[in-house]
Each structure stands twice: as C-alpha cells, then as structure tokens.
Amino acid sequence: MDPPKSNDAPRQVDSPKPADPVHAQPKLRARLSKSGKVLIVLAVLFVAVIGVLYHYIVSxxxxxxxxxxxxxxxxxxxxxxxxxxxxxxxxxxxxSSSPGGADAAAGRELYQKNCQACHGYDGSGKTEAGLGLFPPPLDLSHAAIVKRKRTDGELFYFIRNGVRNTAMPGWQMPEQQTWQLVSYIRNLPLTVSVDGQAAAGNVAFAGVAHYTGSTSCKTCHSDLYERWSKTPMANVVRDPREHPDAIIPDLSKPDPLVKFTVDDVALVYGSIWKQRYFKKVGDDYFVLPAQWDVTHKKWKPYVVKDDWWVAHYPPDNFQRPTSTLCDGCHSVNYNVQNKTVTEWNVGCERCHGPGSEHVKQPTSSNIVNSARLGYVPANDACIQCHSQGRPLENPIAGKYYDWPVGYDVTKKLSDYWSLEEHKLGETSFTHFADGTAHKNRMQGNDFVQSLMYTHGVTCFTCHEVHGTEYNANLRKPANVLCLDCHGPSSPNGPHAPTIAQHTHHKPDSAGNECISCHMPKIAQTLGDVNVRSHTFRFVTAAMSESLKIPNACNVCHTDKSTKWATDALTTWTDRSPWRMGK
Known part of the structure; x- marks a missing residue:
C-alpha cells in the first residue's frame, strides 16, 4: 500500500560545501605569517633583553x-x-617627637647602636658601609623624608619588617623602641650635600619675583611665623614709638655718657649683649654716642676705632651713616639708592629670597629653601651677615660699605663678598694668631675653617632660626645636639663611654658641656663680654702660651695659670701628649 501523499514538498538539506583549497590557503598563510612575525619580533626583543642583561651583568x-x-x-x-x-x-x-624629649633621646641611642653604621649620623647613608651597599640604605635624611613624604607608619614598617633582598633587616625589638627610633629619625641632624653642589645662582625665579614682606608668609606658615616673630632675628631693630618696651635702660636717669633723650631715638638696635640707639637725620640714621651694656647693666661709650672702614670716614659718629655700615644686614631688600627697605629686621625673605611668585602659587620651585642647596650656598645665607669682610666692589658710588651690597640668597655670596683676610701667626683686631675670630659677628669666618663645614654641616643643623625654647635657638639642648653626631658609638668620637669620662668633669658641671671646650667664649663683643668661637677646635693652654689666644680651660678657671691647665691636661691619659703641649 502506497504511503499517503503530502502537499508539502520534501525539504532539501544543504550539504556543506567542500572548502575551496584555492581560497583558504592564502588566508591561513596570512594568519600564520602575521603570527610568525610577532613571534620573531618577540624573540628578537627577548634576545636583545637577554643580551643587555648579560652585558650589564658581565660589565x-x-x-x-x-x-x-x-x-x-x-x-x-x-x-x-x-x-x-x-x-x-x-x-x-x-x-612624642619633641627634639629634647625622652623618646627621641632613647631613639638616638638605638639609632647610634643599630643604624648609624649604614645610614650615617644624618641618615643620608653616606658612610663607608652604606656607600658599599646595593640597594643603598634607605635615605632617612630630613630632605629625603620630606621629599618622599614618609609617614610615621612607613618608617615603623621598614624598621619592623626590613626590606627583602637588601641589607635592611627586620629588627626584632619591642614596639615602643621601634616608635622611639621613628621619633629620633624625625629629629636627625640637618645636613646638606657636599658633592654636586646646587648653586643658589641657578634659581629659576631670580629676577622675576619681588619682595612682599614677612606678613605675606603668615597665612600659610602661621606656626613658623609666630615662633620667628619672638626671636632676636625678628627684633634686631625696633621703633620705640611702636614698641615702648624696646629701650632697656631708663633714659630718664642721668648719666654723663648719655646726651640724648627718648625723643632722639628713632630706632633701637640689639637686646642680648648690647643695645645701641639710632637717630634719624634726613633720610639716614646715625648711632648715638652711648650704648647699653646688657650684661653689666651700665652705659659705655660707642666709639669705633679699629674697623677697616674707619680710615674712610671722619671720627664723628654723625658722619658715619648706618646705611653704609649696618642697615643692609638689619633689614630685607635695602636699596642703597633711595635708602628704603621692604622691612626692618631679618625677615623671611632675607633667607628665602623674594617671595611674590611663591605667594601667588606656592610651590617648592619658586622659593629658596637652604636645605635643598649645597653646603656652600646653604651656609652663605647666614654668613652674609655673620662674618667680617668687605664687598668686592668698594667704594660703591663713592661710599664704603660694610655689608655685601647686591647679594641675596638667589645669588653666590662669593661674587659680592670677601671674608676678612688673616696672616697666620699675627694677632689683629679681627683674628687671633691661629685664625680664630677675635671679635663678634665673625661666626662665619670661624665656621668655614671647621671640619664640620666641609662635611655638609650647616648653621641650621644646630640652629632653628624660626625659634625654639633653647638657648641661641638651638634645635635641642647643647649636649643632646652634639651627641646626635658624636658619641661612643659614632665614628666621629669621642669614644669614651660617657661625656663625663671624656671631659674629666662632673656630669652636671659647666665643664661637662661640649661647648665649654669646643666653643669657648673668646670673641669680644663689648668690653669683657665675649661670644662663642665657631671653629670647634679645642684650644689648649699650650696654644695660649705660644699664640696668645685664650684657651678653653682658663676661660672658666680664671684663677688658674696656663701652666696649671697644661699640667692638668697631661694627666688625662686618654689624650695624646703631643696635642696637650707636652
């Protein structure tokens, strides 16, 4: 029986067409060719990288x-x-990270014992061990910490865990000690580069920016401004009409030396060792003939007879204007043509340069920060005024100046200023026979002779010009500050177990202070009032005999002879007899 017929036509299923070998092969070859080229390129790159690495390793x-x-x-x-x-x-x-605090002090001991050999006393890693390591020790210097914005947590992490494949171990110490190390690292000595000097004269904004005054810094730097405003730097020169307390002595009390009244005083200069009084005549100021001895609380005459510039001016004080002899260092942006200033006193821009560009757009590239300079220009910011010298061009418009006319911190001081010369073996108004400063305002002349200067130590390594609670605006108490870089575990010495054993003085005595022996008060400022030397050399009693320079021992032991001092030093068996004068 036949099957029923359907009206639907049977569906035809299309069978796949056989591949056309003629058309398929070129496409396949193209894909293979492209992949092959990529593989070849990768292979060449791989071989090149291997070659570079091989050359790098074998070289x-x-x-x-x-x-x-x-x-x-x-x-x-x-x-x-x-x-x-x-x-x-x-x-x-x-x-606490307070510089003089117990935690920072404990951290210093830990640092000197465990870290200093590689990281160096200032954290820079420039030590015999550190320079031989790769990767090099982590740069813990103040500049590097600020630049990389290292947080407390990061420093803690590095100390606790170390860094794999480097010489930095993970220190197994209690958490408190780790944080104490962090406290001290925040207070490492401030030093700057001694190689590859950054030149202040290369500042990009020099010649574009103008001076704006310290008050323009207050908005962003309120804490620094408030501290600075209380320092002697900010109060060198004061107007008694604005500051009635500026005049220290009572001018109403008669004294044969005082021939002037409060009404004659336009500006007051100084308040620490001496105070002088300026009278304004026309567009200039002149020093009145009596000065106040702050130490002894008595009047003394003001007469200058020995400075180099005396030969170029009449002896009368009222023919010796402060514009040529004083004002350039006691102000910001003194203009020698019209005798105007941006502000009196050592304002922010005296050390940081003209600030208008920085005020408009605060960046690190349009303001001077001495910590980013080499040690020469960094120290020049202070040496410009804390030194005895002469302008390279003198006279200027017929007048002799006693300050570096034309210099600011965007330039090189040596292009404008020459330090006072000294002939070794001669004692002069400015120098002792060994070259140490004989008078005040010569800290710079002293410091450039020191080993510290050549090792990148700067004035701001020890001093914080924005103000501190310590004497002379030191960053820390004097002995604490010295022990940051020196001490039993330091290659800089001294190597005695304690400072008392090194000084041979009782722990709480003045003789146990580092500065008593290495910074004796021998530079005269007024009468018998002296300020500290800054060469950091230990002047022995034997040197007093041969060079007629005051020695550290007899500055304190005034009732003793130099022979007594020499005999005492020779009993110190931890000292070389050749250095002690025997």
Missing part, C-alpha cells in the same frame, strides 16, 4: 660598588613603596 652590574642606573633606582624605589600596606601608611607615632 659589573651585579656588584654593589657600581652606581645603579636611574631606571634601576626608580624601579627599586617604586617596588619598595608598593610593598607597604595602605593601612600602615596612616599610622601615627604614639610617642
């Missing part, structure tokens, strides 16, 4: 003595930063 790339390339350093720093957990970065030090 000394794996030795620590060779300085790494900038790319290698960048990658290493990036990987180290990447390894720090985010939750650690925000940790705050629970301990």
């Amino acid at each position: 000394g790339g794996m030795i620590a003595r060779q300085k790494p390339a900038a790319v290698e350093t960048f990658i290493a720093n990036w990987l180290v930063d990447l390894s720090i957990p985010n939750d650690v970065k925000g940790l705050k030090n629970p301990l």
